[in-house]
Amino acid sequence: MNPFKFSIAQQPSEAIAMLAKNNSAALLGGGTNLLDLMKEHVANPSEIVDIGRLDLKTIKQSPMGVSLGALAKNTETAQHPLIRKEYPMLSRAILAGASAQIRNMATNGGNLLQRTRCSYFYDISMPCNKRSPGSGCAAMEGFNRMHAIFGWSEKCVAVYPSDMAIALSALHASVTVLQSNGTERRIKFDDFHTLPGEYPEKDNSLKQGELITSIEIPKNNFAQHSAYVKVRDRNSYAFALVSVAAGLELDGNMIQAAHISMGGVAHKPWRALKAEAYLKGKPATQLNFIKAAEEEMNAAKPLFHNKFKVEMGKHTLANALEMALKG
Ligand SMILES: Cc1cc2nc3c(=O)[nH]c(=O)nc-3n(C[C@H](O)[C@H](O)[C@H](O)COP(=O)(O)OP(=O)(O)OC[C@H]3O[C@@H](n4cnc5c(N)ncnc54)[C@H](O)[C@@H]3O)c2cc1C
Numbered sequence: 163m164n165p166f167k168f169s170i171a172q173q174p175s176e177a178i179a180m181l182a183k184n185n186s187a188a189l190l191g192g193g194t195n196l197l198d199l200m201k202e203h204v205a206n207p208s209e210i211v212d213i214g215r216l217d218l219k220t221i222k223q224s225p226m227g228v229s230l231g232a233l234a235k236n237t238e239t240a241q242h243p244l245i246r247k248e249y250p251m252l253s254r255a256i257l258a259g260a261s262a263q264i265r266n267m268a269t270n271g272g273n274l275l276q277r278t279r280c281s282y283f284y285d286i287s288m289p290c291n292k293r294s295p296g297s298g299c300a301a302m303e304g305f306n307r308m309h310a311i312f313g314w315s316e317k318c319v320a321v322y323p324s325d326m327a328i329a330l331s332a333l334h335a336s337v338t339v340l341q342s343n344g345t346e347r348r349i350k351f352d353d354f355h356t357l358p359g360e361y362p363e364k365d366n367s368l369k370q371g372e373l374i375t376s377i378e379i380p381k382n383n384f385a386q387h388s389a390y391v392k393v394r395d396r397n398s399y400a401f402a403l404v405s406v407a408a409g410l411e412l413d414g415n416m417i418q419a420a421h422i423s424m425g426g427v428a429h430k431p432w433r434a435l436k437a438e439a440y441l442k443g444k445p446a447t448q449l450n451f452i453k454a455a456e457e458e459m460n461a462a463k464p465l466f467h468n469k470f471k472v473e474m475g476k477h478t479l480a481n482a483l484e485m486a487l488k489g
């Protein structure tokens with residue numbers, strides 16, 4: 163690990179002022195991703211700004227629905243009575259990630275900004291456009307079993323790893339950030355994470371010097387008909403091969419609207435818009451769930467080693483919809 167300066171921010175305004183003074187400073191949430199990246203020399207900030215003392219830890223009801231403090235821990239969020247009752251899909255997604263110890267440390271803001279788990283990104287002897295723009299993508303011709311089947315570019319085929327974010331995407335959340343000029347802006351979840359395109363070094367639309375302060379989730383009427391299903395290589399400490407967050411708004415057996423997002427398949431939470439469109443106005447039947455899953459997954463563009471994700475995605479999506487129906 164390279165030497166770095168350690169600073170402590172007492173107020174959000176102090177945190178953004180510290181970032182404004184040093185554009186190679188990094189914020190420290192729970193540190194569970196940042197410190198790993200520093201130990202591997204993938205991230206080399208010259209200053210760490212500890213934001214652990216900021217008053218951004220509250221989870222509360224809001225006029226819109228619920229507001230999650232950026233510094234509330236993942237465990238506390240998953241176990242909060244309001245989240246368990248009104249947003250069970252989110253609780254399940256958080257609890258499907260990492261381990262109890264990591265979730266006790268991890269913060270909601272840090273979770274959204276965790277970086278890809280592409281093994282070439284972590285190996286500084288390998289070319290990687292995300293770590294070192296212009297150097298190439300070792301995964302494109304390498305072992306790309308864990309990589310993307312939707313939305314990838316010639317520059318990067320990595321997937322985004324967070325489970326929590328997949329549920330937040332299906333829940334149509336938004337992210338509130340404090341900008342470097344001291345004013346707030348709100349980013350719709352669909353616009354928060356980005357596809358790799360020409361600039362895979364960027365994971366999201368956050369600008370230099372911005373601090374996430376909260377995540378806002380609107381009310382919904384599908385809490386009783388929602389599910390999070392994650393398929394992985396082992397039951398703990400494993401990132402998703404494919405995951406699905408699904409919620410069904412029902413009128414009797416008719417689907418008024420479906421809310422579906424997938425993990426493990428793209429550089430950002432992948433909204434299954436084709437499946438959502440297929441299901442709207444149709445009866446909630448197993449056959450329609452399978453057809454919706456096919457509609458979505460037939461558009462996938464797998465790489466050499468991850469063709470299995472297409473079939474796995476169909477089954478996982480249809481299965482998540484069935485689980486959501488049963489509630
Ligand atoms: C062994 C292991 C297994 C894991 N398995 C899973 C899994 O299965 N599923 C899953 O979803 N996750 C998994 N994780 C990842 C884990 O969930 C993340 O490391 C964690 O959520 C990151 O949160 P943090 O607060 O520790 O972030 P940090 O490491 O503190 O920060 C991450 C990034 O966010 C920035 N940041 C932090 N807070 C803010 C803020 N408020 N505003 C702006 N920038 C901020 C930091 O500067 C840094 O760039 C795993 C991690 C490990 C180590």
Ligand code: SF4
Pocket residue numbers: 278280281282283289290291292293298299300301302317318319320362
């Ligand atoms: S897939 Fe992306 S993160 Fe992985 S090696 Fe290629 S450029 Fe780097």
